[in-house]
Amino acid sequence: MAASAAAVGAALLGGPVRAADTAPAADDTPPGVLSAELAWQHWTLNCQGCHRPDGSGSPATAPGLAGTVARFLSVAGGREYLGRVPGVATSPLSDADLSEVMNWMLWRFDREHVPANFQPFTAAEIGELRRRPLRLEASQVRAELLKKADESAGP
């Protein structure tokens, strides 16, 4: 299915589709995700426009995720931050769909920083976190959490 979708896309584009833009392989389904293809589609339609296909983000729009996003899981308050950042908390996705996108995104963009004991986000947890969205303080909270993550990682 994913391969056929990519093939059709490539045929319509008249050239190869960039790897980061293509739907994931069906067997690359991370924990806490029922359908990686559906999670990819939700990500593409709701998040990718600003965070960019490779998760690199941009200073002018949305912070980068690649190589960073799962680092929040290793510091106190980081997991809650991920469910409260404005882009997540105000997403039009349902709690269930959003929790799958979160789990897929951590796997897709920062697998190496996902802790071994990571428990996937659930719909109930995301539903609770997004009711308390961060607003203007989000960037400051982010900077403090990343500083803590740097300190705990050591030199």
Added chain:
Amino acid sequence: MRVAQFDQWAEKVVRGFASRTSRRSVFTLLGGLLAGAASVPLLPMARAADAEPGAADPNSGQAPPQDRGNPQDPGDPTKCDYWRYCAIDGSLCSCYGGSVNSCPPGTEMSPVTWIGTCRNPADERNYIISYNDCCGGVVWGRCACHNNQGDRPIVRPSANNDITWCFGTKSQSYTCSTAIILGAALAQK
């Protein structure tokens, strides 16, 4: 034919030509050829092939059609009713020397974008379309196209197509929009 024979044949031809022709007539012939060659570019002829692909006709302001005859991707990307433009808001890059997938020369594609879905009439499937803006070029206001399928109010900026997405580019001046296929959307259940 050996070399000696060829020499004899060539000498015969040249001598015959010299005996029948005056110097003045040779100069007349050469002059005529020169004048004729100079006038060839002045003759009326089709020059569409010389223009940059997709560039507008300087007289009419209309872009030449770009229907590529691909049955999987039907329609003309220089026209607003092309299927990929169901949620576009702006000007069509196909009319500016770019294409449905690429920016015109002298512009830069925005790395951030507004993304929607459109139904392809060829297979009746939905495809995910990225409307990357091209920024930093001259604004001609040609081929304006405003379709709003899936557009949401400005309070939801990530799903609003009125926004100019020229962020992260050297220039924040909008020129036109592309409509790039990212993949086939999953069938709705």
